[in-house]
Amino acid sequence: xxxxxxxxxxxxxxxxxxxxxxxxxxxxxxxxxxxxxxxxxxxxxxxxxxxxxxxxxxxxxxxxxxxxxxxxxxxxxxxxxxxxxxxxxxxxxxxxxxxxxxxxxxxxxxxxxxxxxxxxxxxxxxxxxxx
Numbered sequence: 001x002x003x004x005x006x007x008x009x010x011x012x013x014x015x016x017x018x019x020x021x022x023x024x025x026x027x028x029x030x031x032x033x034x035x036x037x038x039x040x041x042x043x044x045x046x047x048x049x050x051x052x053x054x055x056x057x058x059x060x061x062x063x064x065x066x067x068x069x070x071x072x073x074x075x076x077x078x079x080x081x082x083x084x085x086x087x088x089x090x091x092x093x094x095x096x097x098x099x100x101x102x103x104x105x106x107x108x109x110x111x112x113x114x115x116x117x118x119x120x121x122x123x124x125x126x127x128x129x130x131x
Contacts, residue, residue, distance in 0.1 A: 006119060024056055024118045028075040031058045031115060035071025035103065042077055048115060056118045062127060064110045070103035073115055073122065083120050094123035 004023050009016045031048045038044030048058035074082035083097025088105035097104070097120040110127040 004118070021118065026081075026117075027055065028081070028117055030077065031073055031075055031117060032077060033060070033063065033071050033113065034074055035069050035106075037065050037067075037069040037071065045074075045077065048073075048113065056116055058115045058117065059113060061112045062110055063113050065106055065108050067108045069106050069108075071106060072101075072103060073097060075117065083115075083122070089124040093125065094121065096120045097122060 004021045005018045006021055007016060007018055031050075032045035033048070034040055034042070034045045038046075046060055046063050048060045051057040051059065072082045072084040081099060083099060084101035084103050085095040085097050086102030086104070087095045088107070089111075090105070090107040095104075097115075099120075104122075106124065111124040112127060113122065113124050115122040
C-alpha cells in the first residue's frame, strides 16, 4: 500500500514481519568499500552497483581480499557518511552499520556483498568452496 518498509525473516521460527520506516531523504551517487585492503586510499575503493529497480540497495560480486582486512562502506567517496559495526563477518555474515561505526573485520576471501543505504544493513556471502 505504498510507503517504505523493512522485512525481517526469522528462519528458525519460520516467521516474518513488515515494519514501516520513514521515507529516505538522501540519495547517494555511489557507495564503496574502503579499508586496509587498499591502505584506506580512495584510489582503490571497491565500487558497489546500485540495483536499478531498488535505488537504495547496492551490491558487488566477487570482491576479493588477499588477506584479513578491516573496512567500511562509505557514500560519495567521502568520510561524511560511512557505515561500520565492529563485527567480524567470519563470525556472522552481516549486520547493521551505523554512521562512523567501528571497522568491519573481513577474513581473506572472495565475497558477494550487499548493502542497503537506508537501514545500513549488509551481508557478505562467501564465495569460497569447502573441499
